[in-house]
Each structure stands twice: as structure tokens, then as C-alpha cells.
Amino acid sequence: MKFDPASSVQDHQYFGEFGGVNPSIEDSSTYTFLKADKMEEIFETSLEGCYLYSRHWNPTNKYLSDTLAALENTESAQVASSGMGAISCTVMQICSSGDEIVSARTVYGGTYALFKNFLPKFNVHTTFVNIINLEEVKKAITPKTKILYCETLSNPLLEVADIAALSKIAKAHNLKLVVDNTFTPMIVTPVNLGADIVIHSLTKYINGSSDTVAGVICANNEFITSLSDVNNGASMLLGPVMDSMRAASILKNLRTLHIRVKQHSKNAQFLSERLKTLGIKVVYPGMTEHPQHELLTNMMNTEFGYSGMLLMDVGSKKRAYQLMEMMQEEKIGYLAVSLGFYKTLFSAPGSSTSSEIPEDERTETGVSEGLVRMSIGLDNDIERTYSKIKECFNKLD
Ligand code: PLP
Numbered sequence: 001m002k003f004d005p006a007s008s009v010q011d012h013q014y015f016g017e018f019g020g021v022n023p024s025i026e027d028s029s030t031y032t033f034l035k036a037d038k039m040e041e042i043f044e045t046s047l048e049g050c051y052l053y054s055r056h057w058n059p060t061n062k063y064l065s066d067t068l069a070a071l072e073n074t075e076s077a078q079v080a081s082s083g084m085g086a087i088s089c090t091v092m093q094i095c096s097s098g099d100e101i102v103s104a105r106t107v108y109g110g111t112y113a114l115f116k117n118f119l120p121k122f123n124v125h126t127t128f129v130n131i132i133n134l135e136e137v138k139k140a141i142t143p144k145t146k147i148l149y150c151e152t153l154s155n156p157l158l159e160v161a162d163i164a165a166l167s168k169i170a171k172a173h174n175l176k177l178v179v180d181n182t183f184t185p186m187i188v189t190p191v192n193l194g195a196d197i198v199i200h201s202l203t204k205y206i207n208g209s210s211d212t213v214a215g216v217i218c219a220n221n222e223f224i225t226s227l228s229d230v231n232n233g234a235s236m237l238l239g240p241v242m243d244s245m246r247a248a249s250i251l252k253n254l255r256t257l258h259i260r261v262k263q264h265s266k267n268a269q270f271l272s273e274r275l276k277t278l279g280i281k282v283v284y285p286g287m288t289e290h291p292q293h294e295l296l297t298n299m300m301n302t303e304f305g306y307s308g309m310l311l312m313d314v315g316s317k318k319r320a321y322q323l324m325e326m327m328q329e330e331k332i333g334y335l336a337v338s339l340g341f342y343k344t345l346f347s348a349p350g351s352s353t354s355s356e357i358p359e360d361e362r363t364e365t366g367v368s369e370g371l372v373r374m375s376i377g378l379d380n381d382i383e384r385t386y387s388k389i390k391e392c393f394n395k396l397d
Pocket of ligand 1: 108110111151183200213214353
């Protein structure tokens with residue numbers, strides 16, 4: 001039977017303490033024990049349904065984590081206080097000094113900086129590759145490689161990683177395939193294609209209201225349990241725990257994700273096609289000319305479209321800045337980093353979210369100065385939005 005992430009999330013039904021339709025929020029950092037020996041036992045193992053201290057686990061975070069595991073079709077999941085917290089805990093859990101990572105060269109700038117600048121302090125080194133070129137990926141793997149890392153739809157270039165092919169390579173070399181699925185929740189289910197660990201910045205589509213920073217790691221029971229090990233767990237010891245109040249609010253927002261993703265995708269598809277008719281260079285995976293359109297079509301779950309993200313190349317930084325200021329003035333959306341918000345957000349990745357990547361590498365990979373990354377909002381009348389954008393282009397120098 002086909003996997004339907006929306007139904008999988010829907011079936012996670014919790015009751016509050018008094019029969020409420022939302023689960024109760026566990027507003028405690030620590031938990032009582034009736035018997036002292038039980039406390040000892042939970043330190044040594046982990047007792048199902050028993051809680052010790054909220055950096056270790058919190059029932060409200062567990063509700064959200066379990067529902068996110070249902071979304072990603074993994075056995076288990078653990079939420080974190082940011083997407084970067086999820087990424088850093090994952091790689092630090094897997095890698096020891098001397099190990100290596102092979103990563104896509106176009107990844108979110110913060111991930112790039114973590115791999116390139118920060119992890120070498122712990123003698124963990126990363127080789128960056130063109131993830132589309134599978135031969136290059138294979139060549140970069142050494143006996144020290146532990147992780148193959150990519151984003152399903154890359155930030156900011158919107159390249160699609162062939163997760164099934166990468167999974168074969170990872171399995172052949174005994175590596176963990178870690179996939180950041182932030183741009184494509186519901187749209188792609190990476191574990192169904194062979195990924196081992198799936199990460200999200202919940203800050204984006206999953207929460208959808210740009211009111212918090214949060215993350216999640218979705219994986220098998222063994223890996224998720226290892227993260228909260230009191231002696232060796234990266235989540236437990238580095239400590240990026242999510243606050244339970246926030247977990248409760250993200251869980252409520254997650255309930256409407258399927259509807260939002262469909263609308264974001266529908267609007268982005270419409271705008272891409274229309275903007276193309278104006279002669280604007282648009283990159284959108286839903287357009288047949290996108291180099292990985294076919295690939296994504298074969299990888300995706302039906303119904304959710306090709307994402308709400310599109311790129312426009314307007315030729316120069318000056319024009320990109322002018323366009324974004326005009327679009328904000330026209331109330332098309334906000335000149336802001338981040339994505340997955342109900343309003344449209346736009347930024348120039350070269351000077352913002354990808355600025356951590358050195359200029360020569362940005363040029364080589366195609367992150368040009370005139371790029372405008374658009375996270376298309378939930379606009380009801382997208383035809384009207386298109387007319388406004390067209391007006392802005394007409395006024396552009
Ligand atoms: N992964 C991707 C693809 C992102 O775009 C971002 C942030 O922009 C992150 C991870 C980091 O997430 P957070 O900002 O929640 O730490």
C-alpha cells in the first residue's frame with residue numbers, strides 16, 4: 001500500500017488529562033518517583049512511560065516526536081530546539097575524531113559552516129561533492145567516511161538528491177545516509193527511498209508560522225535511544241532540548257501541514273509558470289525543464305506538489321535588492337530569511353543564508369548574486385500576487 005504521510009499523522013490521536021482533544025502539556029523539568037530504586041533503574045536503562053528530567057525526555061516532546069516519526073515513517077524521532085541542534089547532535093552522535101563526512105556542496109549555509117569550520121576542531125572532516133554526480137560521490141568516500149549527507153531539495157539551488165541511488169552507495173560502504181528534508185515535508189519520505197536518518201528544521205514548513213526555531217531527528221529506535229543516553233547521548237549531553245510549551249504548539253500546527261503544503265506548492269507552480277512567460281529565469285522543480293523534474297516526480301508522494309520554493313535569477317545583486325524592496329512595499333511578502341511561512345518570504349541567498357559558503361564556491365555551484373529565493377505563501381488569489389510581481393518587474397531598472 002502507498003504511504004500517505006497525511007493519514008499517518010492524522011492517526012496519531014492523543015487525549016488530554018481530562019479528555020481534552022489536545023494532549024496535556026507537561027510543564028515540568030523534573031519528575032517524582034514513588035520508589036527510590038526506580039530512579040536508579042531509569043538512570044541505568046530507560047523505563048517505558050517513565051520520565052526523569054526534561055532534558056532527557058518530556059511527555060509533550062514525546063507526543064510531537066512520535067507524530068513526526070509518523071510523518072517520516074520512521075520507528076522513532078526526537079525533537080530539538082533548532083534544526084542546527086538536530087543536525088549537530090546527529091553528526092556528533094555518529095562521528096568520532098578521525099571520521100569523515102561526504103556532503104552535498106549545496107546545503108544550508110549553517111550546515112556548511114558546521115561541517116567546514118566547526119567539526120574540524122574535533123578532527124571530523126568533510127568532503128563536499130556535487131550530489132547529482134554519483135561517481136563524484138563514490139570517489140569521495142574513504143574508509144574513514146561515516147556519513148553521506150544531503151538535502152532532498154537543496155538550499156538554495158533546489159537541486160534534487162537521488163535518495164534511492166545515494167542509499168545504495170551508503171549501504172555498500174556501510175555509511176549512514178542522513179537527509180535534511182526541511183524543504184519537502186509530506187512531499188518526499190526519504191526513509192521509503194532508503195535514507196537512515198531524516199532531519200527537519202521545524203522552524204520552516206512544519207511549524208509554518210515563523211514564531212519559533214525548532215528541529216527534529218527521525219530514525220530507528222536504536223539511534224534515537226542512543227541520542228538520550230545519559231553517558232554518551234549527544235542530545236542529552238549537548239542539551240538542545242525543546243521547551244514543552246513550544247512542542248505543544250508545534251504539534252497543533254503540524255495538524256494542518258498537508259493542507260498548507262498543497263497550497264504552497266500550487267501557488268509556487270502557478271507563479272513559476274507565469275514568471276517564465278515574462279522571460280524571467282525561474283528555477284522550480286515542478287517545471288519540466290528543471291534538471292531533476294523527472295527524478296522528483298518519481299520520488300514524491302502524490303498530491304503535495306513540488307514544494308513552495310522557487311528561485312529567480314534577476315541578473316545582479318542591485319536588481320535583486322531593488323526587486324525585494326519593491327515586493328515588500330507592495331505587500332507581496334517580507335524581505336526576510338527563512339521559509340515555510342504563511343506569507344511569502346524572499347531573500348538573496350548569496351548575501352544571506354549561503355554567505356557562509358566562500359564566494360568562489362558559490363560562483364562554481366551557481367549561487368549567483370542576482371538570485372532571489374522565494375518561499376511562496378498561502379495566498380488565496382495567486383493571480384493577484386502574480387500581477388503585483390509583474391508590476392515590480394516593470395519598474396525594475
Ligand atoms: N536545514 C535547512 C535546509 C535550513 O534551511 C535551515 C535553516 O535555514 C536549517 C537546516 C537550520 O535550521 P534552524 O534554523 O531551525 O536551526
